[in-house]
Amino acid sequence: MAKDKKYFLCDSCGYDTPKWMGKCPSCGKWDSFKEFKESKITSQVYTDPSTLKDPVPLNKTSGSKTKRIICGVEEFDRVVGGGLVNGMVVLIGGDPGIGKSTLMIQIASKLINSLEKITYICGEENPEQIGLRANRLGIDTDRIVLYPDTELNSFVKYINNVNSDLIIVDSIQTVFSNRVDNFPGSLAQLRESTMILTSIAKKLNIPVIMIGHVTKDGTIAGPKVLEHMVDTVLYLEGDRYRNFRILRSVKNRFGSTNESGLFEMRDSGMVEVNDPSSYFIDSIGITRSGSAFTVTLEGSRPLIIEVQALATTSSFGTPQRNCVGYDNRKLAKIVAVLEKRGGIMIGSGDLFLNITGGVKVDDSGVDLGVAVALISSFTDKTVMEKSLFIGEIGLAGEVRAVTSMEKRIKEAIKLGFKNIYTPEIEFKENYRDENIVVIKSIYELLDLF
Structure with missing residues (x-):
């Protein structure tokens, strides 16, 4: 040997x-x-010379005629580029209890309308446990076959003997091969399992969806080479103590990575959120000190959020900086600019910042809204009702335009905001009936209080 x-x-x-x-x-x-x-x-x-294929000229391929498999879950279809593609390998990761298995069994239940048989590899749960979840979600079908063995060689033999239209692996960390001298979930087992499952998808021309664990850093457990081997990498994010979930694409060979899917976890499973902006705001008519509305982007979709700030006197020698859903370093930058360029000495006290709804924001377009919330809390004064702020704050105190300004403004107008504060924009004449207020620097923010 x-x-x-x-x-x-x-x-x-x-x-x-x-x-x-x-x-x-x-x-x-x-x-x-x-x-x-x-x-x-x-x-x-697993090398079989009989499966080797001849080279194909590029102009003889049917790439432009490839049909997508519509899953029936619009948010998922949007993220993967309009539906699954035959031979496509998808890797989806997320924290424990975030809803990965629930979402997969729901997608499988939608796909039985267009697919004959779906194989679901049960690695973390036995068929009875998955059956309990299916009963809770109201799923009852014989087209979803639960395969309880995660040994790679036996599974490959099973797939070669049946005509399965889709394979779901839950999870890739539980799949192992007796040919590899390592425990399940090890680097060698992960790479071997992913390689074989990918070759099955390409050979049989069927889509494969693999669920993966994530590390404490939020990345999929295992070597980064796993993400290079698959076609699409998705992350299901959200606070497990809240109901809101975001499905993001970080790699997609068959579509754009600039898309995201929004869901809400309920007793009936993962429910699509059709109007996400209204999910994050209570009422645009209520004004509070330390509160400001702004627009961020989730993929290519505008999302209106409320920024809440609290500026208090520090009880310790070192002021506290506590952010929920926002980067501490970005907060420090905005505070420094407010002090240096605006003369607002806010940095000596404790500062708390919260993005409502449990969403995490890493968009420079919300800088202006964060600055307004901080000034409002520091002065204990409110801004005008139905006001919204869009723009990036530079180190010189200037307010800059960000990507998709027109899309953000349209979303704000749709939800009834009347006073929209933005940097200088070229298409202002398109909104003559709306109150578009141009803010060129943070000095002009002080006139609002």
Whole structure:
């Protein structure tokens, strides 16, 4: 029997080396190499010369005529580019309890209208437990087959003997091969399992969806090479103590990564959110000190959110900076600009910032709204009713335009905002009937209080 080889694999970028290294020469990350074993016969076990295909000229392919499989869940279809593609491999990750398995079983129940058979690999739960979830969601069909064995070789034999139209793996960390001398979930097992499942999808021309665990950093557990091997990588995000969920695409060979799907977790499962802006705001007619409305983008969709700030006297030597749903470093930048360019000495006290609804914002277009909320709380004065603020704040105190300004303004007008404060825009003449107020610098913000 061939002797096993030892390798060291970077769990950040997938770089491998025969010797351990302290720093990865590819991505620069320290202490990221993990040891694994790989047998020489592993790569030959599933090799079948009879399956080799002849080269195909580019103009003979049917790429433009490829039909997509519409799942019936519009938010999911939007994120993957308009539906699944035959031979497509999707990797979806998320925190425990966020709703990955629930979303997958719901998608499977929608797809039985267009697919004959769906194979669901039960790795983390037995068929009875999945049946309980299906009963709670009102799903009852014989077209979804629950396969309880996660050993790769037996599963490959099963798939080759049945005509399955879709494979769902829950989860990829539980799949293992007896040919690999490592425990399930190890780097070697993950890479081997993903490689074989990807080859099955391409060979049989059927879509494969794999659920993956995430690390404490929020990335999918395992080497980064897993994300390189698959076609699409999705992340299901949200606070597990809130009901709102966001499905993001970070890689998609068959569509745009500039899309996101919005869901709400209920007793009946994952429910699509058709009007997300109204989900995050209570009422645009109520004004409070320390509160301001702004528009962010989730993928290509505008989303109106409320920013709440609280500025108080510090009880300790070092002022506190506490942000929920916002980056502390961006808050520090805005506070520094307000002090240096606006003369508002707000940095000596404790500052608390909250993005309502549990959403996380990393969009520079909300800078102006954050600044207004901070000034409002510091002065204990409110802004005019039905006011909304859009713009990025530069280090010189200027207010800059951001991407999709017109799309953001249209969303604000649709929800009834009457006073929209923005930087200088070229298409202001398109909104003559609306009160578009131009803000060129933070000095002009002080006139609102």
